Amino acid sequence: MGVPPGWWTEAVIYQIYPRSFADSDGDGIGDLPGITARLGHLAELGVDAVWLSPFYPSPQADAGYDVADYRDVDPLFGSLADADTLIAEARAKGLKVIVDLVPNHTSSAHRWFQAAVAAAPGSPERDRYVFRDGLGPDGAEPPNDWQSVFGGPAWTRLVEPDGRPGQWYLHLFDTAQPDLNWDNPEIRAEFLDVLRFWLDRGVDGFRVDVAHGLIKQADLANWEEPQEILSGNEADKPRPPMWDQDGVHEIYRDWRRVLDSYDGDRILVAEAWVEPAERIARYVRPDEMHQAFNFEYLLAAWTAPAQYAVITRSLEATDAVGAPTTWVLSNHDVIRHASRMGLSAKGGRPNGIGIGDPQPDAALGLRRARAATLLMLALPGSAYLYQGEELGLPEHTTLPDEARQDPTWERSGHTQRGRDGCRVPIPWEADAPSYGFGPTDASWLPQPSLWAEYALDRQQGVAGSTYETYRTALRLRREHGLGRGTLEWLSSGDETLVFRNGGLTVLTNFGAAAVPPPAGELLHGSAPLDADGRVPTDVTVWVRH
Known part of the structure; x- marks a missing residue:
């Protein structure tokens, strides 16, 4: 396709x-x-x-x-x-x-959440978010065991408008980020x-x-x-x-x-x-x-x-x-x-x-x-x-x-x-x-x-x-159509990766020893070749073949 x-x-x-x-x-x-x-x-x-x-x-x-x-x-x-x-x-x-x-x-400062806090359990205002009753005889336990991505429980309990402990709301991130009910x-x-x-x-x-x-x-x-x-x-x-x-x-x-x-x-x-x-x-x-x-x-x-x-x-x-x-x-x-x-x-x-x-x-x-x-x-x-x-x-x-x-x-x-x-x-x-x-x-x-x-x-x-x-790489990427090209692997060993795309051969050396560059005209590299013209460790080169 x-x-x-x-x-x-x-x-x-x-x-x-x-x-x-x-x-x-x-x-x-x-x-x-x-x-x-x-x-x-x-x-x-x-x-x-x-x-x-x-x-x-x-x-x-x-x-x-x-x-x-x-x-x-x-x-x-x-x-x-x-x-x-x-x-x-x-x-x-x-x-x-x-x-x-x-x-x-x-945000918990959004007008919708402010309205939800002021409204009663089961109200349309609360239905915009994920509110649930707590577990246990007095609802003091969170509705489930989910944790926030930022750490701590993913639920916070409200104090209802009458001052009593009330429902819990879900926030997969910060307490100030209540999850919407999609x-x-x-x-x-x-x-x-x-x-x-x-x-x-x-x-x-x-x-x-x-x-x-x-x-x-x-x-x-x-x-x-x-x-x-x-x-x-x-x-x-x-x-x-x-x-x-x-x-x-x-x-x-x-x-x-x-x-x-x-x-x-x-x-x-x-x-x-x-x-x-x-x-x-x-x-x-x-x-x-x-x-x-x-x-x-x-x-x-x-x-x-x-x-x-x-x-x-x-x-x-x-x-x-x-x-x-x-x-x-x-x-x-x-x-x-x-x-x-x-x-x-x-x-x-x-x-x-x-x-x-x-x-x-x-x-x-x-x-x-x-x-x-x-x-x-x-x-x-x-x-x-x-x-x-x-x-x-x-x-x-x-x-x-x-x-x-x-x-x-x-x-x-x-x-x-x-x-x-x-x-x-x-x-x-x-x-x-x-x-x-x-x-x-x-x-x-x-x-x-x-x-x-x-x-x-x-x-x-x-x-x-x-x-x-970077600037050279972006210019060459555009000139050679690399973004719309296709990748053809030439080598996928333990030490190097070599592929072709858009008239260029690309080699990255992951190994401990320098390696020869691909045949052709060296257009760009992430670092210079060594004194012997080889591609050092942790270097990528672009070569026109």
Whole structure:
């Protein structure tokens, strides 16, 4: 089955985390005018689209993923007029704009939840959320044993309007993020209207947060396994009752019909932490979403066999439903891959790194990250980049614990440091206040002193810099049609991977010894060849054959 035409099938999409990209007014928090002023960087880099993490009105209990109003902009980030300007300026520079949509839960400050708290059990207001009576003679026990992704129980008990302990509400994330009841037709109608609101303003699509979580198993059965947002679905293991239920697909078919009624190619992107690849492929069937992040790829080990296996599985699964594969190595929820790939394999994949934790090997991590990026950008399909990775930015692994704002840190009892380390405001100018993030030294998370060496102005025009490596890769990817190409494996051993795509031969060396490059003209590499003209360890090269 062939992949239908559409810009998203081969696009490189750049994720902007608004509070950490560019600050126009000096308050230490990035904003929409700041983003608009820096769009030229993205056009120069060579990406096709931007995806904006949430900028909606929010108490910011979870950095804006607790939405209080889906049809407005938080004053922290600007105004609706600023959003309109950003969309128009992006379009003028040839960039598409994708916005985040958070449909699994609202903020507890949302007018609907406030009405639910004030209303009686069994009321229409409460039916918009997942309210249940507690267990035990006085209802003092939660309705089931589900745990929050952020740690602790997934249920919180209300104090009823008359002052007595009352019903419990479900929150798979923070207590300030009550889960919506997607079995309620009013919820479905509301979000169709929200889609239209932003489509009418000219957005090109939506990244859908927790896309696999909207429908819960009807009986809310207990789940004794540890709570993980990743829904593993091995044949011998039941599917968690809160993740990847088949009913979510009806919702996205309804959404797709709305998007298809608009001119231009508007897209839906699933953030669905689902395994195996065959399950995630269900989200991108022809009448559902257009893309789904490939988290199995993001999590794969940096070895030739692991990379071969995940790439092959991913392409086979999405080819079976006629969709492109969507590759990603970093985002606002995971340790930046320039640091993640410098961790000891024995250390696993921690949720955050801080002072006193095992520290990554920075040089090894960046070397592998550059090689992994060139491998990823040579694959057919679409790819996502996370702001700052084009600068080689590492995780801030020594962020003071007292500066942390991710609810994971508190809710886990200070056992998981959380996601703040990948969300630190990025550096633009080595010698400017806040490294050019804003006009003052203010920064909502402290920037490490080593940010200067990664600043954009230190890398522009510098041959071999990470920024120029990315820019060249994006230009060559476009010139050689790699995103719409096809992959042909030439070698898939334990030490190297070699494949062809779009007239190029791509080799990544995972082994301890340098290897000869493929025959042909060397167009690009993640690092130089050695003195003998061989490809060193942890290096990817692109060769025209």
